[in-house]
Amino acid sequence: xxxxxxxxxxxxxxxxxxxxxxxxxxxxxxxxxxxxxxxxxxxxxxxxxxxxxxxxxxxxxxxxxxxxxxxxxxxxxxxxxxxxxxxxxxxxxxxxxxxxxxxxxxxxxxxxxxxxxxxxxxxxxxxxxxxxxxxxxxxxxxxxxxxxxxxxxxxxxxxxxxxxxxxxxxxxxxxxxxxxxxxxxxxxxxxxxxxxxxxxxxxxxxxxxxxxxxxxxxxxxxxxxxxxxxxxxxxxxxxxxxxxxxxxxxxxxxxxxxxxxxxxxxxxxxxxxxxxxxxxxxxxxxxxxxxxxxxxxxxxxxxxxxxxxxxxxxxxxxxxxxxxxxxxxxxxxxxxxxxxxxxxxxxxxxxxxxxxxxxxxxxxxxxxxxxxxxxxxxxxxxxxxxxxxxxxxxxxxxxxxxxxxxxxxxxxxxxxxxxxxxxxxxxxxxxxxxxxxxxxxxxxxxxxxxxxxxxxxxxxxxxxxxxxxxxxxxxxxxxxxxxxxxxxxxxxxxxxxxxxxxxxxxxxxxxxxxxxxxxxxxxxxxxxxxxxxxxxxxxxxxxxxxxxxxxxxxxxxxxxxxxxxxxxxxxxxxxxxxxxxxxxxxxxxxxxxxxxxxxxxxxxxxxxxxxxxxxxxxxxxxxxxxxxxxxxxxxxxxxxxxxxxxxxxxxxxxxxxxxxxxxxxxxxxxxxxxxxxxxxxxxxxxxxxxxxxxxxxxxxxxxxxxxxxxxxxxxxxxxxxxxxxxxxxxxxxxxxxxxxxxxxxxxxxxxxxxxxxxxxxxxxxxx
Ligand code: GLN
Ligand code: ZN
Numbered sequence: 001x002x003x004x005x006x007x008x009x010x011x012x013x014x015x016x017x018x019x020x021x022x023x024x025x026x027x028x029x030x031x032x033x034x035x036x037x038x039x040x041x042x043x044x045x046x047x048x049x050x051x052x053x054x055x056x057x058x059x060x061x062x063x064x065x066x067x068x069x070x071x072x073x074x075x076x077x078x079x080x081x082x083x084x085x086x087x088x089x090x091x092x093x094x095x096x097x098x099x100x101x102x103x104x105x106x107x108x109x110x111x112x113x114x115x116x117x118x119x120x121x122x123x124x125x126x127x128x129x130x131x132x133x134x135x136x137x138x139x140x141x142x143x144x145x146x147x148x149x150x151x152x153x154x155x156x157x158x159x160x161x162x163x164x165x166x167x168x169x170x171x172x173x174x175x176x177x178x179x180x181x182x183x184x185x186x187x188x189x190x191x192x193x194x195x196x197x198x199x200x201x202x203x204x205x206x207x208x209x210x211x212x213x214x215x216x217x218x219x220x221x222x223x224x225x226x227x228x229x230x231x232x233x234x235x236x237x238x239x240x241x242x243x244x245x246x247x248x249x250x251x252x253x254x255x256x257x258x259x260x261x262x263x264x265x266x267x268x269x270x271x272x273x274x275x276x277x278x279x280x281x282x283x284x285x286x287x288x289x290x291x292x293x294x295x296x297x298x299x300x301x302x303x304x305x306x307x308x309x310x311x312x313x314x315x316x317x318x319x320x321x322x323x324x325x326x327x328x329x330x331x332x333x334x335x336x337x338x339x340x341x342x343x344x345x346x347x348x349x350x351x352x353x354x355x356x357x358x359x360x361x362x363x364x365x366x367x368x369x370x371x372x373x374x375x376x377x378x379x380x381x382x383x384x385x386x387x388x389x390x391x392x393x394x395x396x397x398x399x400x401x402x403x404x405x406x407x408x409x410x411x412x413x414x415x416x417x418x419x420x421x422x423x424x425x426x427x428x429x430x431x432x433x434x435x436x437x438x439x440x441x442x443x444x445x446x447x448x449x450x451x452x453x454x455x456x457x458x459x460x461x462x463x464x465x466x467x468x469x470x471x472x473x474x475x476x477x478x479x480x481x482x483x484x485x486x487x488x489x490x491x492x493x494x495x496x497x498x499x500x501x502x503x504x505x506x507x508x509x510x511x512x513x514x515x516x517x518x519x520x521x522x523x524x525x526x527x528x529x530x531x532x533x534x535x536x537x538x539x540x541x542x543x544x545x546x547x548x549x550x551x552x553x554x555x556x557x558x559x560x561x562x563x564x565x566x567x568x569x570x571x572x573x574x575x576x577x578x579x580x581x582x583x584x585x586x587x588x589x590x591x592x593x594x595x596x597x598x599x600x601x602x603x604x605x606x607x608x609x610x611x612x613x614x615x616x617x618x619x620x621x622x623x624x625x626x627x628x629x630x631x632x633x634x635x636x637x638x639x640x641x642x643x644x645x646x647x648x649x650x651x652x653x654x655x656x657x658x659x660x661x662x663x664x665x666x667x668x669x670x671x672x673x674x675x676x677x678x679x680x681x682x683x684x685x686x687x688x689x690x691x692x693x694x695x696x697x698x699x700x701x702x703x704x705x706x707x708x709x710x711x712x713x714x715x716x717x718x719x720x721x722x723x724x725x726x727x728x729x730x731x732x733x734x735x736x737x738x739x740x741x742x743x744x745x746x747x748x749x750x751x752x753x754x755x756x757x758x759x760x761x762x763x764x765x766x767x
Contacts, residue, residue, distance in 0.1 A: 442490075
């Protein structure tokens with residue numbers, strides 16, 4: 001029995017990649033530095049996996065920004081608008097690549113970035129490939145080949161990882177009418193074959209094709225594409241060993257199809273879908289190896305060795321030990337890097353730490369499981385087994401985890417707790433009277449720039465070089481400046497700026513019981529942006545108000561409305577590492593009650609508009625349609641529980657971003673927020689059609705400019721987008737706001753953009 005890994009985190013154990021990229025973008029360091037940092041990380045990762053005994057080690061799992069974008073560049077699927085970037089003197093391939101990722105606004109050029117969306121049901125974002133009619137593909141970047149060679153030079157023969165051709169096409173978007181993306185397979189496949197030829201000639205034996213779409217619903221055409229593609233690959237390269245990796249769910253109705261594909265190794269996710277094992281074992285043909293994804297690549301809990309060994313033994317009995325591999329369930333991209341970097345026991349107590357495993361520890365677990373299953377090196381492996389068992393037991397019984405009061409409050413929730421007192425039309429009238437807002441009311445999504453200075457204050461507070469009073473004073477000044485500036489440019493609904501918050505989930509988690517944190521548990525979210533998800537280990541409770549102090553302070557500075565800013569229960573759940581000892585829905589309800597109490601406290605403090613952000617509601621959707629209903633039911637209920645305890649006059653906003661809404665629009669409407677602000681500008685208001693077609697009754701703020709790019713939009717383009725919006729949504733229903741929070745932007749671009757935005761709203765009012 002062998003071990004394989006599907007992918008290792010590439011940000012570096014101290015986020016070296018983030019620092020290198022950001023310094024390159026800022027012009028502070030050169031091209032060579034970024035390349036060198038990338039090289040160091042790859043080497044470190046390969047050597048680590050080798051030293052920890054992984055048999056089949058991945059390459060091309062590294063990326064400077066995003067692996068899907070890597071593939072687009074590799075296949076020359078470069079939208080025409082980037083031609084201008086390429087011809088600029090001094091620009092190299094990496095500059096083109098970053099322009100596609102982030103947009104390019106320099107030396108008179110103004111090119112927008114590619115669209116970004118969430119990677120399946122994770123909080124990782126990828127850049128959506130853009131496809132045109134008769135889209136040509138050619139081998140443009142040789143990254144996968146270069147990285148294989150690079151590892152080989154270090155003495156490590158790796159397994160190059162590619163997104164499979166079908167999944168790559170399905171990840172993309174048709175940018176014009178008249179064709180189906182899956183039909184592009186005939187143009188694309190030759191490039192894959194060319195890559196395989198080159199990899200083979202360099203000595204590659206195993207190639208991993210990631211085909212996560214095999215766990216999703218597929219059309220007949222897509223299913224038959226799977227057959228043709230893998231048959232052609234096998235025919236062209238009978239001697240290459242093809243690993244087909246599926247993850248994030250079970251094969252279900254595609255089990256026959258998948259088991260019939262002519263590949264050498266089939267990887268299945270047994271963490272998300274343990275029940276698929278029996279059927280897959282029954283259907284997989286005799287010459288194939290089955291790779292058991294038994295270590296959770298998406299969560300931080302220690303593997304349960306006893307359970308895993310029983311799964312492994314079942315598979316070995318059935319298939320024989322040569323036909324069984326073990327692996328993490330999916331790429332470890334979604335895990336933090338190394339638990340050994342958690343040294344501060346005040347942040348992460350030893351009691352909780354003993355229950356956890358990050359990427360590096362997961363790789364070690366993999367090797368121990370192999371030793372135990374193969375009966376190798378038994379003394380040390382057996383000792384690890386005993387330790388593992390003790391840790392599992394202590395977690396099951398720890399008093400730290402269970403709170404009777406929380407459990408009984410959950411049981412007493414009734415239907416009425418999940419509904420506002422009046423229907424939207426009635427609330428709307430009362431709100432109009434109470435709030436007196438103009439048409440095309442302007443607002444922002446909540447955060448203002450988190451400058452290095454603001455972040456340095458928090459760092460100083462943590463280190464103890466600032467006391468709480470000093471820190472609070474600086475935050476107060478920053479908040480006041482933001483309030484004054486918003487008044488000055490004439491925004492209608494103000495925000496306090498969220499300067500006191502490190503992150504929209506962590507900030508709340510830090511104040512709730514049942515949550516704990518790490519110092520270095522970073523996970524890539526998009527590009528150089530990493531998040532440090534809290535760990536929900538126990539029952540959730542709100543010991544005291546979390547946001548009232550800063551919101552009331554900001555409100556006291558102005559006669560305009562100050563919007564209270566909260567993160568919703570589904571998003572807190574979705575962006576945390578969640579306990580795996582009770583259903584997600586149960587944890588979500590506990591969080592919903594905590595947010596509900598906060599909403600009530602804000603209202604009591606005189607706040608009339610409260611936003612409960614739920615950017616993650618879409619990404620929480622199960623990948624299979626059949627399971628949507630159940631999820632949407634409890635997710636919407638959790639939101640409504642958090643939002644419904646206020647008076648009709650109090651206006652509840654919600655915010656969502658980077659989501660397709662078409663298929664869940666009825667649930668979004670069922671959330672019954674008085675106002676929803678959404679990301680729409682990157683898709684040129686396309687997303688709004690879902691709301692228009694549904695006759696979405698409540699108010700909407702379609703984002704009029706993209707905040708994920710440093711590019712400053714002008715008034716005309718925002719007016720253009722608003723006019724476009726007004727053709728599909730009655731103008732009385734429209735708000736004017738950016739796509740998302742502004743925390744990642746600088747003040748200069750933020751100010752310029754918002755001044756333009758306020759002007760755009762005025763233009764609309766005068767129309
Ligand atoms: N209120 C949050 C902010 O502005 C919302 C962020 C988000 O949607 N991801 O930062
Ligand atoms: Zn957002």
